[in-house]
Amino acid sequence: MKYSVKEPKSAANDRFILSKGHAAPILYAAWARTGLFPVSDLMNLRKLNSDLEGHPTPRLNFVDVATGSLGQGLSIGAGMAYVGKYVDKSPYRVYCIIGDGESAEGSIWEALSFASIYKLDNLVAIFDVNRLGQSEATAFGHQMDIYLNRLNAFGFESHVVDGHNVEALADAFDKCSKTKGKPQAIIAQTYKGRGFVGIEDKDNWHGKPLGDKASEVINVLKQKISGNLNLAIKPPGSAPVVDLKSVKLSEPPNYKLGDLMATRQAYGPALVKLGKTCPQVIAMDGDTKNSTFSEVYKKAFPDRYIECFIAEQNLVGVAVGAGCRQRTIPFCSTFASFFTRAFDQIRMAAISQANIKCVGSHCGVSIGEDGPSQMALEDIAMFRTIPKYEWPPYLRPTSSVSARTAASLLERTDPHKWH
Structure with missing residues (x-):
């Protein structure tokens, strides 16, 4: 990857999403190995006074989005890659590591389809196929041909490699960097606990401490460590400077008192007025644009519109990725009732402090003729349960611990501030 250690959030950096x-x-x-913060801080993993939590969140300046609710990372990565290729038109690339267990999630397959449709050749999906899930073996174990055939069918340039062979991985990444016109996938066959006697490829070790096996495992690891490792991090390319603060209506509403206007019909023209003042405003939809009237924006700014088709979970995930690092302001629209199927993506977007706008049409019983399946009766309650995470954008010059100390000086005792 090409990036600046001093500026983890630089717009020009390559992106990394740890979906698992x-x-x-x-x-x-x-x-820590790059020198961003002291290696000694790693000993504070999962402690209450440390930002190194059990799953990554943007509390850390090298993390773009919160992950851990599985199956969402590839959609986010696809959103980043779309912006990189079609909006920023910059050389940065996007890498996403996906667990074989989480690849059972339908949102992964929605993202694979999206990435292929838009020929996101700046996106690399890395599948860690270690055969074991949390409670038992995964559906396909180490049947690498199944993963390969499925990914190829989705239009990916795919490579099966030994995930423990660094040279094989480097060769696969090199091939990916030279691929044009299609996204790439690296399908890495790995083994949980590789090299650990009594643990390797064994069930029932997911997320568990090593206990009396700790000393033995640590000795095995020490024998594998090379003291001559020299990280040669390549600097990133460039990315355009954007201004999201200029967004405002180009002109006020001009409706006359007494005019009858559906709110959805007013949405499209209002969005166009925002787009006139800020080219970073993008519209997204799930094949309902002629009902939500987002098609008005597509006609005005066709290069700023993303059709996500009937895949609402991916719609929200792509929006989160598109809004990362303040590159765009995504407005994603569909029927309000259909946002309920993307509730988990919306919940995780809040933890990520994502700047996305979810616009749901056909609210309440207003679409009564089509029956209850189309009625948005739960969406307001759903959105009101989402907390607003107010985590100050404090700097981390040395370590995550110092950041948390700084936060305590701000009297932030609970990160989940409700509004």
């Missing part, structure tokens, strides 16, 4: 958020310890260790 429970693997956070290796993400923390990798960034």
